[in-house]
Amino acid sequence: MATRSVKLPDIGEGVAEAEVVEWHVKVGDAVREDQVLAAVMTDKATVEIPSPADGTVTALGVAAGTVLAVGSELVRLEVGGGTPEAPNEPVADGLAAPEAPPPPRPPEAPVLAPAEVPPRPLPSPPPSLRGPPPRPVPAGMARAAGEKPLAAPAVRRRALEAGIDLRQVRGTGPAGRITHDDLDAVARADAAPTPAAGSRERTGVEDVAVRGLRRRIARAMAESTRRVAHFSYVEEVDVTALEELRAALNRRHGAARPKLTLIPFLVQALVRALPDFPGLNAHYDDEAEVVHRFGAVHVGIAAQTAGGLVVPVLRHAEARDLWNCAAEVRRLAEAARDGTAARDELSGSTITVTSLGALGGIASTPVVNRPEVAIVGVNRQVMRPMWIGGGVVPRLMMNLSSSFDHRVVDGHEAASFIQAVKALLETPALLFMEA
């Protein structure tokens, strides 16, 4: 019999901390080796932490939703036989211990039984918009388990038709008889949370805990706006020719090749333009005050998922052709939406592209994906009357709204970069010419 401390393992290069998003065990549970103890989230990827040994959970390190540093105690197990990993290891301060210590056991007890400890109160589940609130029941006589509820035939039928389980209703009638009034009370309780919209003032406040991915986004965005000296630059791009080319390529190859969207063309334009602007394909380490300029172009592609924004990374865009880019962008977007993206697919970008597609709007002010220094935002395409060569002609126009970190990027450099991208997109043949 020994106590073994399970620590949050090093789950990836450069990961210093992770948020415990879900406990799969509770105090008192017997666990087998390799049974999942908890799910933790790092860098927008969720990792399951298995138990290193058979044993009984005697304490959980933190409540779900807490961020834990790598190496901190995650779970304490009582393990039978063998030698504890670290005998007499002092218990870390701040470990949430169970309310009562496990009862002492005879040391010779060969087999572990679950300890008789009261379970830790679970953190209250996040309020759900879907589930009905617990139904208040009118006071009345309690029934013995398995006893048939006492109710007149008309009450029984009404309950059946209304989908009310009479076993869940407390009767206020004589001897606990369930009356029509009791059903009315249940119906009122059911109806209460959804009053007719607009007919009365609403006073409720819904508290939504910011946890998991949402919290990561919140922190990253706040950190970026606090530390990065943002400036945004909006330029319009005539994409008439680009769209013709894109449509022609899609028509020509049909289902044989991945369908091309705008993003792969934009990635190709960035790859072509960036060698002339090495300071934009970079990370700024503001602690060390060093700008790391990268040879590789790893393009982060911001993608909306049910859980929130994630940024899968199109690695080594400089080594991919248009079709390869298209296929990879598509694969990454799907993986991100499914939640199957691997951790290294969600980190390591050197520059980021963000597009809201049809919702792109006229202009936007993207937030730099720190420690990067540039983000290129794509706005909506729209047919506009343009003055060209002495006349007004309809042209398909699209704005690029880009933001930069002014601490290390000046306006001139940024504008020149965007102009170079614009030139490539407006004359798409340039994308396919050797430099």
Place this chain on the structure above:
Amino acid sequence: MAEIAAKLLVLGGGPGGYVAAIRAGHHGVDTVLVEDTKVGGTCLNVGCIPSKALIHAAGDYALALRHASGSPFGLSTGTPTLDFARTVAWKDGIVARLNAGVAALLKKNGVKILRGRGTMLDGKTCRVDTDVGTDTVRAEHVVLATGSRPADLPGLPFGGPVISSTEALSLTEVPRRLAVVGAGYIGLELGMAFAKLGAAVTVVEAADRILPLYDAELVRPLRRSLDAHGVTLMLGGRAAGRDGDALLVDTPAGRRAVPADRILVAAGRRPRTEGWGLERLDLDMEGPFIRIDERCATSMRGVWAVGDVTGEPMLAHRAMAQGETVADIVAGRRRVFDPRTIPAVVYTDPEIVAAGLSPEQAKAAGQAVKTGLFPFAANGRAMTLGDDEGFVRVTARADNHVVLGIQATGRGVAELAAAFGLAIEMGARLEDIAGTVHAHPTLGEAFAEASLKALGEALHI
């Protein structure tokens, strides 16, 4: 040869089947009812209704006979005579009227009646052999309401002098000597009626008591009445066969011969599970019965079953309530067949009515109970009817006084079934019954007094 499509096919026109069809008709469900004889089933044609007619005629005849030798209130009549052929005709008239009534109700509600023998080919298809050919009915839902038939006994096959209740109700003359095998409610109702009509009746019962489903206290007045009516009881006797015009009975004392012109075998009823294609449906069974759930659904989707073919108690009112339930479900309503009680009545003299648990059954179910018994000997109305035999007995939970069961025996108590059933179904407590003002003078007052007695507050005893 016709192909008929319907939403609902009802196989069997007895109380379960015809009620299902009428209710389905109310709901606008396209319904076909298949019945090879007259609608109304056992109950209407060869059961409840004709037997009650016969019992009533026998009762009046016995009363008149009694009055011929004077009565306590000074009435004396001449010696009555009975034209049994007219009794039977009167009974048949009632049956015919009800047959026509049921058929009219079915028609009024748009139910198509196919007169012929139905055979299920699969869970949705029924072949109907009629006088003029064969029809095939395909339906989305099927209600099996095939009912039951009298059980026969080894050594006593039906035929000749050995008759079932069906034949007993269509005898053209009163047998001089009638042996009845089985002291259940059918055997005792008919045995007593024929005794009143002048037959020498011997009732043979294998158990050591009559009406084995009812407790001794409830049956005691009937037992005395059987003696008074000259019915011979042979308890613990097993019908072994027939020898000439005698029924052979094995008793603990050896084999006995009971001379009889007719032998009525009333040894229960069996579900009718043969002759209509059940074997092609592969339904889950429960003993000899078709297994159903609380919605009367069988193990096959879209196949429902109601009434005697689904189990005990084999009573018309159970079948009717089940038929209603199924029709509602087929019409898209949410229903379950979940009564707290199915009251039962025995039309002997005195009558017996029971709803819910007897005191013994309640105790056996682990309940602490209070019981109250009020005798009709202390009831004014019973006295003025000239028959104060019997009682009403109420059993309630000791803790909350919710009524668990009510039984009564006595003249005319069958009608109290309505009050008893309502009390239990509504979840009444003793105080509810005691607190209801009962009209005076009625037999029903005994119900309130029995409840008061259970509360220790009886007024008239």
